[in-house]
Amino acid sequence: MFAIDVALCTYRRPGVAATLQSLAAQVLPTGVSMRVIVADNDDEPSARERVLAAGAGLTLHYVHAPARNISVARNACLEAATAPAIAFLDDDEVAPPTWLRALLTTMEQTGAPIVLGPVRAQYGDDLPAWLKAADLHSTRPAIRRDGTIDTGYSCNVLFRRDILNGLRFDPARGVTGGEDDAFFSQLYRRGHRIAFAADAMLEEVVPPHRAQLRWLLRRAFRNGQTYASIRLAAGDWRIALATRAGAKGATCGAAAAANVWSGPRWRRALVRGALHAGTVARVLGKRDLRLYS
Template sequence: MSSRPAPPSPPRPISVAELDLDAPDGNVLSLRPAPGGPAVVAGDVYALVRLRGRPAATVIGTVAAGEDPAEVLGALARERLVAAGPRGDAERLAARSRPVSAGPPPRTSVVVATRERPEQLARALDSLLVQDHPDFEIVVVDNAPRTTGTRDLVTRKYADRVRYVREDTPGLAVAHNAGLAAADGPVLAFTDDDVIADPHWLTALTAPFTADPGLGCVTGLILPARLATPAQILLESHGGFAKGFAPRLYDPAEPPADEPLFPFTAGSFGSGANMAFRTEALRKAGGFDPATGTGTPAKGGDDLYAFVAVLSAGFRLRYTAEALVWHHHRDTWQDLRNQAYGYGAGLTAYLTATLVRSPRLLPALLTRLPRGLAYARAMTAQRGEPADGGVPGEHGTHHHPWPRSLSRLERRGMLYGPIGYAKARVTARRHGRNPR
């Protein structure tokens, strides 16, 4: 009697590190663990490669016992930045690493929405308080709290440095709108309570507003803070939240030729854990739709809705990898299942919200619908090739490869999204948060 083949072994934990080079083909300036992480030792290592401090690429390598991690990863980084492409690419990377003079960044209000996670929130706030931005405030929005844990943390540990706002209606978009109402800065930045912000994050995220008066939104790079569990590795190996290292400018007056679904592929613009808006632009766009977001029946889509709303109002959107946060991915398989379903639901919920609140966009969406359906099916069937320099993976089983069960969950979520949004609108009206 034949026995079933043994399932593949779960991936072993991967260290996360930062490697700084003085040039694409230059010397290693430093190697250190990701913020708060353990020292880099033998084993698999995923490293952010910086060029004189500025993010340029990622690499993954295996450091054998007795080897110098800086030498191993430095060689991989140089190969990636130089040997894998023409010299011109290396020069372009070096030029991209140099700062662009745009004047001082504007005063900014940083909004962190949270719910019953004071330990994670403290870690995020500690990183925000050491930003090199010259003029900013921090606003914590305590969303539908069940305990006093968040209020106690803010008022006791961060008194006079962090403002506390309570919002009793559940939902991430509602919490973000509460932050929008409370903020006093001409620019409004948003991040999550499960990130650690790079010290230069806020300056890099907000300086572009000074240089471009027509800019409505800026998004940035999100990398994993830990790759310690199979679920964390699986998510990152198939894209995670990263949008690459090349800067992009999305202009509604000049739609990108390589994105025929623009502006409805909002997921390519960035993510809610790392975004900033010109306050005037976000208010002109109507803020966040209170019937979207985590904590509502819609399960997500609040950030995607806001991106499209701001673009539809005539403002530009910029992505920059220099604005970096480190995200603590969820730990467990069940977390990943919930995330997959929520991504699918949030995608179609935001599209529904966009059409309900801006019906003038319906003709444009209908012309793009056939391509959009094909894109969505391809996206959920297999989450693309491994991320640039990232963790390898294949479509197939419940360990390192991307499971078909998660693809099915995403598709089920996509079918549910419009229903969830309709339920969320009813709930929003009940709470007096009346979507237009």
């Protein structure tokens, strides 16, 4: 019997019930078992009753991890995990019945100890048309020209627990975001390969407060700051990193101006430019934006 712990962090989000219900519908391969760990990041255990009710039928472990810091919640999940493999998804995502099977199949076929899946954003009819056309909320890994993936995310991932060797999510990044990028980048630098399972799709509804260009720009800027800190830790030269990012940012600015007639295109170029601007800002010492409270 092969066991998987599915980890889920939650903070005052009723949608966690739908996430748990989708996990209860997973169709697992013969000989594979699943336990769900839910870490409640609220000051009070506000999600406890909702989680226990929605998780009926699941093998469920609820833990209260107060701090309003996502790294604290993620680390509580790691501390509670006992299975050989751990999967993470978010509390606003819904998994099809084949999700976990697809991640596990790719892990077995590739031998990679870390497997990422994509997240497809769902846009309501009341949101701007450009938002769906630009599709800046969906998540996929950045795959380099040689086919390698050198970082990851926690919204759709399966990894072997034995590769951690005490590694935990950085609490200092738990209120800025980017804690998962840094976590998986460290694992990659330790020599652990990352694979991609294109068919391990999750779906996430985009809420109105995130359906704004300002929010997308801020997130991209902070992503650039995270990228810069990761590259600096890997030994990149500051001047070279800032020069490359500055040139790419200028190119994105030109692309935004050239495509001003197209709502999706200029916004997409502007958001990409914000990422490069964040890289330059981090190299110059600007403190990371705090996206979460």
